[in-house]
Structure formats: structure tokens, C-alpha cells
Amino acid sequence: MAQLTKQDLIDIRRHLHEYPELAMQEVQTHQYLLAVIQKFKQDYLEIREVPELPTALLVYVTGSAPNRTIGYRTDIDALPVIEQTGLPFASKNPGIMHACGHDIHMTVALGVLNWFSEHQPKDNLVFFFQPAEESQNGGKVAYEKGVFEGKWRPDEFYGLHDNPNLPAGAIGCRMGTLFAGTTEVNVDLIGKSGHAAYPQDANDMVVAAAQFINQVQTIVSRSVNPIEGGVITFGRLDAGTIRNVIAGKARIEGTIRGLTQKMIEHIVDRLKQVADGIATSYGATVNIAFNQGGYLPVENNDSLTRRFIAFAKQDSQTQFIETQPAMTGEDFGYLLSKIPGTMFWLGVDDNSALHSATLNPKESSISKGINSIVRFLEYRQTAD
Ligand SMILES: CC(=O)N[C@@H](CCC[C@H](N)C(=O)O)C(=O)O
Numbered sequence: 001m002a003q004l005t006k007q008d009l010i011d012i013r014r015h016l017h018e019y020p021e022l023a024m025q026e027v028q029t030h031q032y033l034l035a036v037i038q039k040f041k042q043d044y045l046e047i048r049e050v051p052e053l054p055t056a057l058l059v060y061v062t063g064s065a066p067n068r069t070i071g072y073r074t075d076i077d078a079l080p081v082i083e084q085t086g087l088p089f090a091s092k093n094p095g096i097m098h099a100c101g102h103d104i105h106m107t108v109a110l111g112v113l114n115w116f117s118e119h120q121p122k123d124n125l126v127f128f129f130q131p132a133e134e135s136q137n138g139g140k141v142a143y144e145k146g147v148f149e150g151k152w153r154p155d156e157f158y159g160l161h162d163n164p165n166l167p168a169g170a171i172g173c174r175m176g177t178l179f180a181g182t183t184e185v186n187v188d189l190i191g192k193s194g195h196a197a198y199p200q201d202a203n204d205m206v207v208a209a210a211q212f213i214n215q216v217q218t219i220v221s222r223s224v225n226p227i228e229g230g231v232i233t234f235g236r237l238d239a240g241t242i243r244n245v246i247a248g249k250a251r252i253e254g255t256i257r258g259l260t261q262k263m264i265e266h267i268v269d270r271l272k273q274v275a276d277g278i279a280t281s282y283g284a285t286v287n288i289a290f291n292q293g294g295y296l297p298v299e300n301n302d303s304l305t306r307r308f309i310a311f312a313k314q315d316s317q318t319q320f321i322e323t324q325p326a327m328t329g330e331d332f333g334y335l336l337s338k339i340p341g342t343m344f345w346l347g348v349d350d351n352s353a354l355h356s357a358t359l360n361p362k363e364s365s366i367s368k369g370i371n372s373i374v375r376f377l378e379y380r381q382t383a384d
Pocket residue numbers: 100133134135136161182183184254255256295327328329330331354355
């Protein structure tokens with residue numbers, strides 16, 4: 001296959017969009033990516049499957065006179081969201097949607113890889129098609145399983161996330177922290193079920209859960225420095241079976257966000273205190289569990305990011321926008337804690353937010369993004 005055309009790229013993106021898969025279940029996605037890459041000119045490419053992480057895929061591009069190995073990562077998983085875009089290429093996998101734009105991410109990565117399969121780079125390149133960004137921290141799992149050992153370890157790592165608030169194809173970035181660190185929180189409240197008519201004989205966990213959620217709302221408003229900020233969102237609440245049985249159990253699932261580890265730890269401590277208080281005042285057992293996994297704050301490396309931003313500002317074909325830190329999370333934060341690099345935004349100009357059932361990124365962002373990234377990687381290879 002020669003250079004992919006704009007239409008090829010749109011066809012690829014639409015196929016990926018039609019068949020989204022959840023974290024660690026990206027079997028068809030993996031097969032499709034492999035089939036596309038196998039059609040590229042193979043002269044400089046080495047494709048690597050990873051038995052310990054079967055839906056991951058790596059591709060090594062051998063440079064002509066390498067000074068370094070540059071990594072480029074894309075995530076490949078989707079979300080449990082029921083698509084409501086009405087698009088002709090809407091998800092065919094019920095209840096699953098590329099509502100975070102990873103279909104765009106993958107297509108851009110394929111476009112960049114396709115370019116370098118036709119135009120041998122000077123430096124070596126490693127492309128990492130990563131499972132499980134939305135949950136189960138695929139980046140951390142890959143690192144811990146030794147995926148980046150030997151020649152597969154990049155000296156520096158780059159990756160993007162799409163951004164509906166930026167113009168299609170624009171590149172957004174900043175020095176320092178780009179994304180928050182996140183920690184999942186699960187709360188189990190255990191009381192006593194009973195007849196709706198006899199509350200005095202039961203211990204109602206719907207009431208306790210409601211009180212817990214309300215009290216937690218004061219953590220960010222009263223215990224967090226407003227200049228630093230933080231987020232606690234409970235996206236799931238499960239309690240009871242029917243209107244006339246008092247619920248003896250409730251389960252609350254949420255996510256905590258902060259731009260520093262210190263802030264995340266502070267919020268975790270306050271949540272534990274609120275949970276203890278609810279346990280005491282309601283005579284309930286309240287078990288609270290936290291899991292950060294690999295979702296560390298995304299810290300851009302100083303010198304690499306300064307160079308990246310300098311390139312993007314002066315490149316006549318790149319529209320650069322300096323952005324604020326965002327409270328979205330990304331397990332690329334873990335990889336950047338091990339390997340220096342830069343995460344940046346790719347604008348996809350849409351009225352719907354990330355994770356929304358109507359997200360519809362502008363497809364013109366794909367070829368613009370590929371062009372800027374190829375130009376950056378070529379520029380990077382001429383520098384020290
Ligand atoms: C870009 C994006 O939306 N990432 C996700 C990452 C999820 C992190 C983790 N599972 C959690 O919810 O804490 C996000 O929700 O920001």
C-alpha cells in the first residue's frame with residue numbers, strides 16, 4: 001500500500017468507530033490495526049505482538065542514522081456509552097461507543113506510521129497501540145510487563161488526546177501538568193434491610209448514601225484551596241431492589257481528580273474521614289476503597305515540551321493554542337513518569353463533550369493532526 005489518502009483515513013476511522021471495544025477486550029480492534037499495518041510497506045517496520053497483553057500492538061521503525069528512539073502512543077479502547085449521534089457509521093456494538101475519540105487517536109497514529117513506512121526516519125520510532133486507557137491502566141500494565149525493554153524502550157514519548165473545544169486540527173499543549181491524576185473510589189455501605197413500613201427495625205442505606213454524597217460535596221468547596229482545585233464525581237449509585245423494601249446495602253462509585261499527588265492524597269484523607277463519620281452516625285459499616293492504578297498526573301517534561309511548543313508555534317502548517325491544565329485523566333501520566341515526553345491535545349471542534357453519547361469529532365482534524373505530528377517528528381530528528 002502506498003501513502004494513505006484522506007479518504008482512506010476517513011474510511012479507517014469510520015470502521016474503528018463502528019466496532020468499539022471495552023478496555024482489555026479490544027480483540028477486533030487489534031486484528032484490524034494489524035491488518036492495516038501489514039498492508040504498509042514493510043522495509044523499515046517490525047511488528048510486535050505481546051502475548052502477555054494480547055490486544056496491545058507495537059511497531060518499530062528502523063531509522064537510517066539513529067541518535068535516539070522516539071515513542072508515539074495511541075490508546076485503542078472505548079466506553080460503555082450508548083451512542084446517540086445518529087451517524088451512518090454509528091457503533092454496531094450495543095452499549096459501547098468511541099465517546100472519547102480513541103478512533104481518531106488510532107487513525108492519526110496509523111497515518112503517522114504510514115508516512116514513516118514510506119519515508120524512512122533518521123531516528124528509530126516505536127509506535128505503541130495501547131489497550132485500556134479508560135480503565136485498567138493499560139499503560140502501566142504494559143510497562144510492568146516489560147513491553148518497553150531493550151530496543152523497544154523509547155528515549156522520549158509523545159501522545160495526544162482529542163479536544164472538542166479546540167478548532168479541528170489545532171495542537172494544544174502547555175508546560176508542566178497537562179492532565180490531572182485520578183483515583184477511583186468505591187464505597188460500600190452496609191446496614192440492615194427491612195419492610196418499608198417499619199423503618200425503626202431496619203437501617204436504611206439509601207438515606208446513609210444520600211447523606212454521604214451530600215457531605216462529600218463540602219470537601220472540594222470547604223477543604224480544597226480554590227486556586228489549586230480538585231474534583232470528586234460519583235457517576236454510579238446502586239441501592240435497593242423495590243420501593244417497599246428498605247435497602248440494607250448501597251454502593252457508590254466515583255472518581256477523584258487533582259493536579260498534584262498531594263491534592264489527591266488530601267482528598268482521599270477527607271473522604272475517609274467523611275466515611276468514618278457516616279459509619280458512626282448511622283451505625284453502619286462503611287467500606288471505602290481507592291485505586292489510582294496508573295492515572296498519575298500527566299507531567300510534561302520541561303526540555304522536550306519547550307522544544308515541542310517552540311516547533312508548534314513557528315510551524316506555518318500548525319495552529320498552536322496554549323491550554324490550561326484539564327481535570328481529565330490519562331494513564332499516559334504513568335508512562336511519562338518513567339520515560340520523559342509530552343502529551344498534547346488535537347482539536348476536533350465539536351459541541352459535545354468527551355464521554356458524551358453525541359460526541360462527533362470533525363474528521364478534518366485527522367489529516368491536519370497527522371501533518372503536524374509528522375512535521376514535528378521530522379524536525380525533532382534534526383535536533384540534539
Ligand atoms: C481522557 C479521559 O477521559 N480519561 C479518563 C480516564 C479514566 C481514569 C480512571 N478510570 C478514573 O475514572 O478515575 C477520564 O475519566 O478522565
